[in-house]
Amino acid sequence: MTKPRLAIVATALVVLLLAAIPWFGSDVVVQFGISTLLLAVLAQSWNIIGGYCGYPSFGNSTFYGLGSYGVAIAMAQWNLPFAVGMCLGAALAVIFAFLLGLPVLRLKGHYFAIATLALALAMTAIVSNVGIAGQNIGLVLPPLNNDFLFYELSLGLLVIATLVVFWLTKSRFGFGLIAIRENEEAAAVMGVNTTLYKVLAFALSGLFTALAGGIHAYWITFLDPDSAFDIGLNVKMIIMAVFGGPGSVLGPVLGAFVLSAISEVLASEITTVAGLFFGVVVVAAVVLMPRGLADLSRRFKSEGWRYFANNIKNYRL
């Protein structure tokens, strides 16, 4: 078997193994699994706009919130089924991506990051004043005590998101995004419709983020503006994607798994200073492996421990 085919078979085996976890794992494991899988979906969605297109979005938590509220409004206010709520949330996110993507995606670098951050902050306050969204009290969804279903849904969503990212590495659209990341003017000159590609990437990223938000809302059965539009979550997805390796197919997923496991272990072992250690891990990771786990696994074999020293040498002043 050739090497890429081996990787695909190995990935498929891991997915099957993950799918089997609810049959033999305890409740705690399954719940940890659901939240980790959803975080992995978020990291992977951010990877589309941030990793491939090179636009550091801090507005993805807005999509997450819209997805959550789509499900919550449909189920709690209109008594519609979950699937309809998911469609509503996804539609809201895609519309938002198109409407605000057009002006905001004209900005670059830090400016784009801050504009999206500001939009996300504004959304929290706006939703707190919308009657149908329960204002700042929030909404309570009908409970469904079926962690098995939530687990398999989250895993399914992660697989689809990852397949889409894999498709990016093979398709004209994906090459267009990478061209925009590397040099937007050059991409435009080569005939890439940069505005369209960027907005589509933003919408695609928003779509998966919203679906993850919808699943999370139904699973938790409660949401309020502060938790649904939490900027901290956006920072988390960026950290996971960058820790794993932005612009790679499996890096963000790996990053989400590893960081969730680390913070879970820290939270249970040393509760009081868990957050502190998380901060230290982030700082150390940025200094020692600035290109993420994906790059580490590629280059560690040839460079050994010098890999870390080389990174510092490359990026220090």
Add this chain to the structure above:
Amino acid sequence: MALLAQVLLNGVLLGGLYAIMALGLALVWGVLNIVNLAHGAFIMLGGYLAWHLFTDLGIDPFLGLPITAVAMFALGYVVQRGLLNFVVRAPMFNTLLITFGIEVVITYLAQLAFSADFRTINPGYAGNNVKLGSVIIPEVRFIAFAVAIVLTLGMWIFLLKTRLGRAIRATAQNLVAARLYGVEPRHLYAMTFGIGIGLAGIAGSLYGAVSQINPYIGAALTAKCFAISIIGGLDNPLGVIVGGIVLGVIESLALLYVGATFGDVASFCVLVAVLIIRPSGLLGRTA
């Protein structure tokens, strides 16, 4: 009418404080091209330093400013030289992430050291007011405003006239050319970051005198500083004064006319609008 005048005055006084809060962030951003997500956390640290100087040693928050500034400058210099320097040339995500990590660490250490209680620096003259017609001017707020404006103007003169200030501006414009003229970038970057953090320390002391501090105020303050730097532009300290006052007035007006929850919405909408129409800021030169 009197109410409107009072609200405008409150906005302007708040704006002066905002200006000095954002000044350090804008300086570091403009020169090092690092958006320091830990800036708000450093402001918080400055606030606690001033609080301890006041409660433990009885040093007035305004007289204690030099001590806070020097201590925070030293901290900033060390953080830049010993940590940020390793990632200065890495992609933007990485510098954002490392400062976020520093923010998390500072916030947790502050929570362990100072507890999560709200603190206010309350000198004897805290309640004094001056009446000017129908408008009331709270003394502490006015002093904080005056100090902030004077220091911001001083910063402007420093950047224009002194050797170090010129070296900083040269580096912001072109690192390679500055190096050719004998600027030692590692030292200069650390000096700039130190000055930025020193300013954050001063801003924190003033903030502690007019408002409440606890370990978690950092993130929200960073977001405000962002907004101000963008509105004012990065290449001119006077821009931060404009940005700060614009934001302070908008927030105060929104509080009065639209309701408390819309204060932040208004400022962020202005931010997005400014970004889209004039990405280099109101006073900034167009890129």
